Amino acid sequence: MHNPHRIGTTELVVHPIGYGAMHLSIDQSRRPLPADSVRLIQHAVDELGVNFIDTADAYCIDDTETGHNERLIAEALRDAGRRQRVVVATKGGSIRPEGRWERNGRPEHLRAACERSLRALETEIIDLYQLHAPDPTVPIEESVGALRDLQREGKIKHIGVSNFSVPLLERAMREAEVASVQNQFSVINQRQEEAVLKFCEQKSITYIPWNPVGGRGKAAQLAEVSALLSEIAAAHNTTPHVVAIAWLLQLSPAMLPIPGTTKIKHLQQNMEAATLTLTAEEMKHLEEGHR
Numbered sequence: 001m002h003n004p005h006r007i008g009t010t011e012l013v014v015h016p017i018g019y020g021a022m023h024l025s026i027d028q029s030r031r032p033l034p035a036d037s038v039r040l041i042q043h044a045v046d047e048l049g050v051n052f053i054d055t056a057d058a059y060c061i062d063d064t065e066t067g068h069n070e071r072l073i074a075e076a077l078r079d080a081g082r083r084q085r086v087v088v089a090t091k092g093g094s095i096r097p098e099g100r101w102e103r104n105g106r107p108e109h110l111r112a113a114c115e116r117s118l119r120a121l122e123t124e125i126i127d128l129y130q131l132h133a134p135d136p137t138v139p140i141e142e143s144v145g146a147l148r149d150l151q152r153e154g155k156i157k158h159i160g161v162s163n164f165s166v167p168l169l170e171r172a173m174r175e176a177e178v179a180s181v182q183n184q185f186s187v188i189n190q191r192q193e194e195a196v197l198k199f200c201e202q203k204s205i206t207y208i209p210w211n212p213v214g215g216r217g218k219a220a221q222l223a224e225v226s227a228l229l230s231e232i233a234a235a236h237n238t239t240p241h242v243v244a245i246a247w248l249l250q251l252s253p254a255m256l257p258i259p260g261t262t263k264i265k266h267l268q269q270n271m272e273a274a275t276l277t278l279t280a281e282e283m284k285h286l287e288e289g290h291r
């Protein structure tokens with residue numbers, strides 16, 4: 001079993017695997033009924049040990065229902081005992097006009113978005129508030145500075161950033177203490193993330209990989225996408241998704257994967273990755289086989 005994960009150098013210590021709630025909201029034709037989503041979140045917390053949930057104000061169909069995902073989480077965790085056991089990480093800085101994904105990193109927008117997230121999450125303070133993505137039209141110092149001000153005012157406990165490069169991270173860290181970075185990364189989608197991951201390890205920043213099992217496009221066919229994942233999964237009597245998550249966990253102590261799913265069965269499988277140990281040879285094959 002992997003050790004619990006400390007987020008950055010904060011007081012927040014969570015299960016080594018979190019839950020990404022995005023798919024409960026962003027696609028009208030695929031999202032579960034609200035009552036089923038609430039049940040899934042409660043099952044995750046009560047039965048599977050999930051105590052880190054990732055969301056965003058922009059996880060919705062469009063900007064007529066901003067905060068949809070946050071409201072589901074608030075409803076599921078309304079019971080005080082449950083709420084106290086869970087760290088909820090949300091994000092601001094993305095907007096959904098007519099369903100498009102756009103960025104708004106202006107300080108006045110981030111302030112209003114944070115206030116709205118506080119209401120949607122039914123909380124007085126947000127555990128981890130992440131800048132969803134850098135806005136190329138706004139200096140990063142201004143966006144991160146707005147989060148630092150919100151932190152000083154007691155509206156957010158800790159600051160995270162998302163979709164950041166090392167140079168942007170260095171600039172952000174001159175403005176505020178950064179507890180986490182959330183970037184796209186998985187065994188089948190390694191891209192150029194080594195530098196960010198190494199930087200996070202050196203600076204004791206948590207690295208939260210999004211799309212950890214390949215994202216919706218590839219996850220459904222993961223066995224076909226990677227024969228190597230399938231082969232190793234068969235050897236461990238598990239699924240390629242579980243191997244993909246175990247690979248991330250073993251790659252770095254900075255890692256906090258947040259696989260996303262709308263199905264309790266998949267959630268249960270994904271959490272099993274915390275107890276799967278891959279051999280050094282399997283780790284190496286997986287890395288080299290997907291470069």
Ligand SMILES: NC(=O)c1ccc[n+]([C@@H]2O[C@H](COP(=O)([O-])OP(=O)(O)OC[C@H]3O[C@@H](n4cnc5c(N)ncnc54)[C@H](OP(=O)(O)O)[C@@H]3O)[C@@H](O)[C@H]2O)c1
Nearest residue numbers: 020022210211212213214215216219241259260261262266
């Ligand atoms: N910061 C950002 O810019 C950003 C961008 C994207 C996502 N995120 C966050 O990262 C989280 C994870 O990313 P993601 O959800 O896009 O990618 P992901 O976790 O790699 O993939 C999710 C997809 O995998 C399927 N899946 C999950 N577990 C499975 C299993 N055991 N067996 C078979 N299929 C499985 C799910 O389908 P089913 O529903 O059918 O299980 C879903 O379609 C999101 O939920 C969100 O919180 C952040």
